[in-house]
Amino acid sequence: MDWIRLGNSGADLTGVGGRLQDVGPEQLAQHCRRDDAWLAIRGNVYNVTPYMNFHPGGVEELERGIGTDATKLFSQVHAWVNYDSILKKCLVGRYRPRSGEGSSPTSPEVGLGVFLATKEEKEKHNVGRNTPTQPPPRKLRYDWYEQEERGSIVLYCQTQEPSVKVTLGEDNKDLLLLVCEKGEIQSLHILLENDIVWPPRLIQIPNSSKVELQLKKSKPGHWKTFGHLLQENNVPSTCLHYSKMKVNNIFSVNYNTKILALSYLDQTFSTTPVGHHVRVRNVFDGEEIERCYTPICKSMVEPQSEEDQTLIYLMVKKYETGLLSSWLASRSIDDILEVSSPEGSFQTSCLINRKELYLFAAGTGFTPMVGVINFARKIVIGKCTKISLTFFNRTEKDILWKDELERLVQKDSRFTVSHVLSEADETWTGLRGRVDGELLRSQLPSRNPQDEPKAFVFVCGPTAFTQLTGGLLTVMGYTNKDYHCFQG
Numbered sequence: 001m002d003w004i005r006l007g008n009s010g011a012d013l014t015g016v017g018g019r020l021q022d023v024g025p026e027q028l029a030q031h032c033r034r035d036d037a038w039l040a041i042r043g044n045v046y047n048v049t050p051y052m053n054f055h056p057g058g059v060e061e062l063e064r065g066i067g068t069d070a071t072k073l074f075s076q077v078h079a080w081v082n083y084d085s086i087l088k089k090c091l092v093g094r095y096r097p098r099s100g101e102g103s104s105p106t107s108p109e110v111g112l113g114v115f116l117a118t119k120e121e122k123e124k125h126n127v128g129r130n131t132p133t134q135p136p137p138r139k140l141r142y143d144w145y146e147q148e149e150r151g152s153i154v155l156y157c158q159t160q161e162p163s164v165k166v167t168l169g170e171d172n173k174d175l176l177l178l179v180c181e182k183g184e185i186q187s188l189h190i191l192l193e194n195d196i197v198w199p200p201r202l203i204q205i206p207n208s209s210k211v212e213l214q215l216k217k218s219k220p221g222h223w224k225t226f227g228h229l230l231q232e233n234n235v236p237s238t239c240l241h242y243s244k245m246k247v248n249n250i251f252s253v254n255y256n257t258k259i260l261a262l263s264y265l266d267q268t269f270s271t272t273p274v275g276h277h278v279r280v281r282n283v284f285d286g287e288e289i290e291r292c293y294t295p296i297c298k299s300m301v302e303p304q305s306e307e308d309q310t311l312i313y314l315m316v317k318k319y320e321t322g323l324l325s326s327w328l329a330s331r332s333i334d335d336i337l338e339v340s341s342p343e344g345s346f347q348t349s350c351l352i353n354r355k356e357l358y359l360f361a362a363g364t365g366f367t368p369m370v371g372v373i374n375f376a377r378k379i380v381i382g383k384c385t386k387i388s389l390t391f392f393n394r395t396e397k398d399i400l401w402k403d404e405l406e407r408l409v410q411k412d413s414r415f416t417v418s419h420v421l422s423e424a425d426e427t428w429t430g431l432r433g434r435v436d437g438e439l440l441r442s443q444l445p446s447r448n449p450q451d452e453p454k455a456f457v458f459v460c461g462p463t464a465f466t467q468l469t470g471g472l473l474t475v476m477g478y479t480n481k482d483y484h485c486f487q488g
């Protein structure tokens with residue numbers, strides 16, 4: 001709490017005035033003292049000087065990483081720690097290893113979190129400007145083809161699950177596409193040849209890094225061209241950007257949990273990569289409080305409608321002592337919320353050749369599993385043959401989406417669910433207890449280091465649950481390449 005308070009105090013925790021900059025290895029190495037300590041984790045450089053005395057593992061431990069790219073060390077010790085959230089006020093900029101090793105350098109204005117900024121903001125900040133010393137930016141490759149009723153823009157991305165934001169102007173012709181991946185935002189701003197109908201449909205082609213945006217023409221017919229390109233940009237991105245979103249619909253899940261369907265205020269929608277989360281923030285008595293939520297889908301069984309795609313679904317559990325969660329759970333339709341762009345470190349590439357997925361979730365730690373299950377079910381090449389969810393809750397009425405999970409079991413024979421209750425009543429015939437070695441061994445085969453790895457494990461829940469499960473997995477022979485812990 002003291003650390004959060006310090007972050008909200010307005011003090012400059014970056015030590016450099018908050019202006020984001022590129023940092024190379026030499027500059028990073030100069031900040032290697034307890035009273036002037038920077039370190040890099042997953043491409044971002046943080047000033048950890050003010051965090052030293054707050055680090056739960058102690059000053060000496062944190063000192064082992066300072067002045068260096070501490071990504072490996074950090075992951076070895078506690079890959080599950082949500083460093084980007086804890087250190088967000090300490091962000092100095094992007095880590096730029098020697099030329100050839102990393103991506104292109106940054107111009108100062110790029111840290112403006114343009115991914116979810118409006119076109120006006122983008123123009124105002126001229127985010128695409130490059131200084132003459134910069135190498136040419138990697139451009140987003142795309143293709144276009146059409147049929148009588150529809151046109152399609154195919155984007156060739158770098159990863160399988162990029163974050164994509166689509167905005168259509170009021171004239172229904174002015175189309176802005178923003179693709180955010182690997183710390184960069186690539187944009188295409190197109191004035192289409194003719195009007196289209198909102199919303200377009202975004203399809204992530206399974207097993208490929210291609211994304212297809214299907215545009216429904218307002219009037220069927222042949223277009224000579226797809227329109228003309230107004231601007232294309234590539235800018236590094238390090239910051240979150242908050243957008244105002246409206247509560248479009250509310251669905252009850254159980255006695256203390258709801259699903260809020262949120263929409264942008266204009267013709268915009270965005271996708272969240274698997275396992276990534278957004279933040280919702282609000283100010284209470286002058287203090288800003290935020291909480292992370294992993295967007296889910298409306299249903300794991302029913303196909304997604306075009307409208308569903310334009311909405312962000314958040315499963316919100318009301319915690320009696322949680323200021324933000326109680327506030328969020330009491331929102332009504334048409335209320336406005338502030339929601340961040342997606343963030344997270346999970347990459348679906350770790351699932352390549354893993355045919356069996358074992359998911360261990362406790363309480364709302366279930367929400368990242370929804371995206372993982374949906375993604376795994378879509379894999380065509382190197383298909384998953386087993387998706388096993390072990391879901392820990394206190395009582396039967398706490399189980400989230402119990403019916404939906406049952407429906408999925410009926411629909412997809414690869415999917416199984418085992419519920420484990422810690423405070424079950426006498427009528428409960430399923431598993432009881434908390435996570436321990438015996439329970440884990442009953443749900444998951446041990447990993448033989450001689451065998452080709454075929455299983456991948458996901459864990460999400462409260463910190464104690466995640467830590468304990470992570471430790472038990474290690475005992476069962478799983479290495480940190482075989483499992484991923486989402487922050488609970």
Ligand code: HEM
Nearest residue numbers: 056057061062064065070073074077081082083086087463
């Ligand atoms: C890179 C060098 C780092 C090292 C060697 C290191 C080491 C450690 C160690 C040994 C612990 C104690 C684990 C235990 O008591 O079981 C710990 C805990 C912790 N560290 Fe770090 N740490 C590093 C960086 C960081 C950074 C940059 C952050 C910040 C965001 C951080 C946040 C935490 C947190 C939140 C815990 C408590 C974890 C928990 O209880 O699950 N650490 N660290």
